[in-house]
Amino acid sequence: MDLFEYQGKSLYQKFNINHPNSKLIKNLNDLNDPINLNFPVVVKAQVQVGGRGKAGGIKVAKDINELSQYSEEILGMDIKGHKVEILLLEEASNILEEYYISFTLDRSEKKYLIMLSAKGGMDIEQVAEENPDDLVKFHVSPSEKLTSSTISELINKANLNKDHEESLSEIIENLYLMFTEGDCDLVEVNPLAVTDNGVMALDSKVSLDMNAKYKHPYFDDFEQEIPIPESEKNAKEKGLNFIKLDGSVGIIGNGAGLVMSTLDVVAENGGKAANFLDIGGGAKAETVSSALEVLEADQNVKSVLINIFGGITRCDLVAEGIIEATKGKELVWPIIIRLDGTNSLEGLEILKANPNEKIFIEESMDSAAKLAVQKGL
Amino acid sequence: MSILIDENTKVVVQGLTGREGQFHALRNRDYGTKIVAGTRPGKGGENVEGIPIFDDVEKAVSETDANVALTFVPPAFAKDAVLEAAFGGCELIVCITEGIPAKDEAEMYDILKKETKASLLGPNCPGLISPGKANVGIMPHEITLPGNIGVVSRSGTLTYQAVHELTNLNIGQSTCIGIGGDPVPGMSFIDVIEKFQADSETEGIVMIGEIGGTAEEEAGDFIKQNVTKPVVSYIAGVTAPPGKKMGHAGAIVSGNKGTAEAKIQALTDAGAIVVKTPTEIGKAMKDVING
Numbered sequence: 001m002d003l004f005e006y007q008g009k010s011l012y013q014k015f016n017i018n019h020p021n022s023k024l025i026k027n028l029n030d031l032n033d034p035i036n037l038n039f040p041v042v043v044k045a046q047v048q049v050g051g052r053g054k055a056g057g058i059k060v061a062k063d064i065n066e067l068s069q070y071s072e073e074i075l076g077m078d079i080k081g082h083k084v085e086i087l088l089l090e091e092a093s094n095i096l097e098e099y100y101i102s103f104t105l106d107r108s109e110k111k112y113l114i115m116l117s118a119k120g121g122m123d124i125e126q127v128a129e130e131n132p133d134d135l136v137k138f139h140v141s142p143s144e145k146l147t148s149s150t151i152s153e154l155i156n157k158a159n160l161n162k163d164h165e166e167s168l169s170e171i172i173e174n175l176y177l178m179f180t181e182g183d184c185d186l187v188e189v190n191p192l193a194v195t196d197n198g199v200m201a202l203d204s205k206v207s208l209d210m211n212a213k214y215k216h217p218y219f220d221d222f223e224q225e226i227p228i229p230e231s232e233k234n235a236k237e238k239g240l241n242f243i244k245l246d247g248s249v250g251i252i253g254n255g256a257g258l259v260m261s262t263l264d265v266v267a268e269n270g271g272k273a274a275n276f277l278d279i280g281g282g283a284k285a286e287t288v289s290s291a292l293e294v295l296e297a298d299q300n301v302k303s304v305l306i307n308i309f310g311g312i313t314r315c316d317l318v319a320e321g322i323i324e325a326t327k328g329k330e331l332v333w334p335i336i337i338r339l340d341g342t343n344s345l346e347g348l349e350i351l352k353a354n355p356n357e358k359i360f361i362e363e364s365m366d367s368a369a370k371l372a373v374q375k376g377l
Numbered sequence: 378m379s380i381l382i383d384e385n386t387k388v389v390v391q392g393l394t395g396r397e398g399q400f401h402a403l404r405n406r407d408y409g410t411k412i413v414a415g416t417r418p419g420k421g422g423e424n425v426e427g428i429p430i431f432d433d434v435e436k437a438v439s440e441t442d443a444n445v446a447l448t449f450v451p452p453a454f455a456k457d458a459v460l461e462a463a464f465g466g467c468e469l470i471v472c473i474t475e476g477i478p479a480k481d482e483a484e485m486y487d488i489l490k491k492e493t494k495a496s497l498l499g500p501n502c503p504g505l506i507s508p509g510k511a512n513v514g515i516m517p518h519e520i521t522l523p524g525n526i527g528v529v530s531r532s533g534t535l536t537y538q539a540v541h542e543l544t545n546l547n548i549g550q551s552t553c554i555g556i557g558g559d560p561v562p563g564m565s566f567i568d569v570i571e572k573f574q575a576d577s578e579t580e581g582i583v584m585i586g587e588i589g590g591t592a593e594e595e596a597g598d599f600i601k602q603n604v605t606k607p608v609v610s611y612i613a614g615v616t617a618p619p620g621k622k623m624g625h626a627g628a629i630v631s632g633n634k635g636t637a638e639a640k641i642q643a644l645t646d647a648g649a650i651v652v653k654t655p656t657e658i659g660k661a662m663k664d665v666i667n668g
Contacts, residue, residue: 102624102625102626103626104624104626104627104630105479105483105560105561106630107560107561107590107591107592108590108591108592108595110483110486110487110561111483111487112483113626113630115626115629123625124625124629125625125628125629128629135629141487141491142480142483142484142486142487143484143487143488143491144487180480183478183479183480185479186624186626186627188624188625188626190625205624207624209478209479209480211452211476211477211478211479212478212479212480214452214453215453215478243618245618253534254534255532255533255534255535256532256558256587257530257531257532257533257534257535257558257585257587257613258532258534258535258538258613260587260588260613260614260617261535261538261611261613261614261654261655263614263616263617264613264614264615264616264617264653264654265654265655265656266616267615267616268653268654273616276617276618281533309534309537309538309541310517311503311515311516311517311533311534311537312515340520340537340538340541341517341519341520341537341541342517342519364656365538365654365655365656366654366656
């Protein structure tokens with residue numbers, strides 16, 4: 001789960017990572033209280049999309065009047081489809097040097113990857129492409145500690161300013177702890193800056209590993225602060241894995257791989273999927289009926305394709321869910337069903353015992369997709 | 378022959394006393410798999426439907442000669458369970474558990490690699506089956522057929538789909554393996570394909586990948602260099618919306634890799650036959666083995 005900048009910075013607080021003094025505001029009235037920050041103050045739009053600076057979402061205010069003016073301008077602003085609802089007000093730093101540092105898991109090496117560069121504050125992807133030697137990459141074995149001698153070596157290799165080695169070392173060590181102990185998928189700081197007030201993490205790009213939620217109660221608080229798109233709210237409340245797409249064939253399937261593949265097969269047959277909806281393994285009848293309810297809310301859906309290959313999931317329960325959700329109802333769209341695998345015969349019998357002129361059963365994934373595309377024209 | 382498991386495989390089930398563990402272990406036993414033991418701390422001496430329970434894996438191994446562990450324990454305890462199985466003497470650990478934190482997976486893999494000789498399949502995988510010999514995991518055995526094609530896949534349900542297509546055309550399988558789609562899987566495509574290449578009874582390989590990561594591209598390089606048996610491949614996610622990028626760091630690491638196009642290209646370059654839909658897998662393999 002990707003965090004807002006201010007959420008990432010609250011983790012900096014937790015892990016003793018030096019960052020600017022700041023205050024969060026959600027409406028202009030919040031400025032009536034003393035803000036307790038030294039000017040100049042940077043006003044930063046909190047949105048989960050890149051390029052907010054260019055879009056006018058970051059401004060430096062030299063006094064309280066400018067602060068009010070900029071806050072008013074930026075709050076409510078639309079940045080690439082994201083409405084600005086929160087502002088982070090931060091004491092501006094006098095920057096002497098800007099570095100880049102990130103921590104991720106390198107999946108092909110199966111090790112943690114630290115990337116460090118003296119060329120921070122700019123497009124690091126461009127640095128990596130044009131001057132790969134300026135980006136130091138270092139792998140850490142997950143079962144070993146990151147030692148201070150390794151950190152010192154990294155600082156040296158990346159040509160960071162040796163005068164600040166001690167504070168750089170400390171901040172790198174704490175960022176690494178935040179990445180590992182804090183179960184982050186990504187910690188990226190650009191810039192990591194040397195300022196008049198010491199070495200500081202000026203920005204934060206943090207993503208959390210939600211599988212580790214049980215270890216960190218605060219993951220839940222962060223999650224509640226992140227808005228869910230209107231079209232996905234309903235599905236999320238029902239515990240379904242749903243992503244809205246822009247086609248007209250509604251898709252319900254089990255297992256991410258099979259659902260992805262179903263989208264492809266619909267496209268192969270000239271159609272376009274309206275969504276990705278994975279009911280997961282071991283779905284109950286109830287899960288299937290709520291999946292159908294979610295699709296009902298989408299005006300773009302013209303036909304629905306249910307593609308199930310039972311493993312842990314039992315096809316008879318899926319069939320029961322379909323009947324439950326459709327019995328005695330005037331269906332708004334045709335439903336094309338393909339059931340295979342565990343208890344598929346029982347499932348098909350249930351469907352045949354409850355005929356509905358808008359429900360069609362197909363034997364293969366291909367023929368089902370084809371019919372769903374045709375019926376949706 | 379088959380790879381990794383066969384009729385002589387002896388399985389110890391971690392989490393046999395839980396609902397999921399018990400359901401699937403008994404199903405595996407009904408299929409003919411030798412489920413010789415279960416573990417649950419503090420429950421040693423008890424039994425589940427005649428399968429003896431031991432306090433730990435080491436004890437289970439010394440009493441029953443179990444050589445494969447099947448793990449159903451909850452995510453918070455999975456890392457310790459897998460390590461216990463490896464240090465307890467199991468040569469293969471099949472971890473079904475879904476939802477293990479990536480850091481736990483990375484640490485677990487690192488320790489296994491440095492300090493043990495055990496192989497890990499999964500986590501978050503459906504396990505594996507050598508049709509007619511043994512089923513270790515949660516795959517529906519009804520769709521399989523003994524034979525000579527090796528199947529390896531990242532996705533559970535797509536594995537079933539592929540096996541089903543083969544069986545429908547009367548093409549049997551030597552071993553079917555789901556490696557799982559987690560950030561740090563134990564065995565990779567390459568580990569499995571290498572074993573299929575070396576297995577005298579496997580005549581062809583089906584490899585099913587999906588978008589994200591670089592495992593398929595790496596497998597492509599390996600196939601090009603080392604595999605002489607025919608490979609039929611399918612990649613899911615051609616039309617899927619691009620997944621989120623892990624910051625600039627993620628973009629730098631993955632470069633141009635990870636997309637369906639890049640994977641299809643890598644496998645085509647390696648000489649694999651890449652089909653457009655899962656339904657075509659069976660027919661493509663049939664055409665290949667019939668020359």
